[in-house]
Amino acid sequence: MLKSMKKLTLAVVFLSLSSLAQAATFTYTGDTTGGPTFTRPSADPDTAAILPALSGLGRNDRFQSFVFTVDTPGVYNFTSAQTFDGYLFFYQNSFSPTSPLTNALLGNDDDATLGIGFSSLSGINLTTNTSYILVTTGFDFSEFGTFTNTIVGPGNAVPGPEPSTTLGLLMLGVWGGGTRLKALRLKRKA
Numbered sequence: 001m002l003k004s005m006k007k008l009t010l011a012v013v014f015l016s017l018s019s020l021a022q023a024a025t026f027t028y029t030g031d032t033t034g035g036p037t038f039t040r041p042s043a044d045p046d047t048a049a050i051l052p053a054l055s056g057l058g059r060n061d062r063f064q065s066f067v068f069t070v071d072t073p074g075v076y077n078f079t080s081a082q083t084f085d086g087y088l089f090f091y092q093n094s095f096s097p098t099s100p101l102t103n104a105l106l107g108n109d110d111d112a113t114l115g116i117g118f119s120s121l122s123g124i125n126l127t128t129n130t131s132y133i134l135v136t137t138g139f140d141f142s143e144f145g146t147f148t149n150t151i152v153g154p155g156n157a158v159p160g161p162e163p164s165t166t167l168g169l170l171m172l173g174v175w176g177g178g179t180r181l182k183a184l185r186l187k188r189k190a
Contacts, residue, residue: 024072025150026157030136032062032084032144038097040087040137043107048121050089050104058087062144063137065095072155073127079111079152080119083145084138088119091133109139126153131160 040058042051070076080088090106111118119136126132134151138144151157 023152023154024156025152026068027148027150028066028159029146029148030064030066031146032064032136032138033146035062035064035144036097037062037141038100038137041089041100041104041107043087043089043109045109048106048108050101050107052101054100057140058137060141061087061137061139062141063097063135064147066134066136066149067095067160068132068134068151068157069130069160070126070128070132070153070155071158072153074125074154076124076126076151076153076157078121078124078134078149080134080136080147080149082117082119082136082147084143084147085110085116085140086119086143086147087137087139088121088149089135089137090121090124091135093131095133095135103133 037060039054040061040063042053042055042058043049044051078088078090080086087107087109089104091103092105093103095104096102106121106124108119108121110116111120114120134149136147136149
């Protein structure tokens with residue numbers, strides 16, 4: 001009986017380590033110092049659910065957004081280590097600083113175990129072909145600085161273009177397409 005219990009324990013440990021080895025980790029750093037500002041949402045400290053109101057304290061908060069997709073569906077965890085009293089927000093599809101409640105799903109101020117300077121969101125089920133946005137900001141306007149965010153899950157987090165980059169590429173495409181049409185018209189006239 002003791003021998004079979006040892007085998008079962010070893011099997012459980014092996015399976016646990018195997019699933020950990022299969023987890024993908026994506027880490028990036030940033031700095032909210034001098035970044036754009038917005039009025040952040042409020043989140044329930046117990047559930048991380050977004051409350052239907054903007055924060056009274058979190059006005060003109062510096063932030064940095066990170067757009068990504070995942071290449072494998074499943075449950076992902078997010079952690080943020082900040083050099084300031086930070087706040088982490090999770091959005092799906094899009095994020096607009098002028099409409100910060102739109103598409104906001106979750107938010108965390110201080111990690112329950114690590115406290116101020118750490119934020120985390122756990123157990124979020126993500127799908128492929130969907131844009132997600134992590135917004136790192138401060139508790140209030142006086143909180144900003146550097147941070148390191150980590151995404152862990154069954155697949156890879158794939159960085160996407162920042163919204164301003166997407167708009168820039170779209171405008172470049174429109175300009176390039178218009179220039180090409182003009183060249184074709186001139187060629188026909190010649």
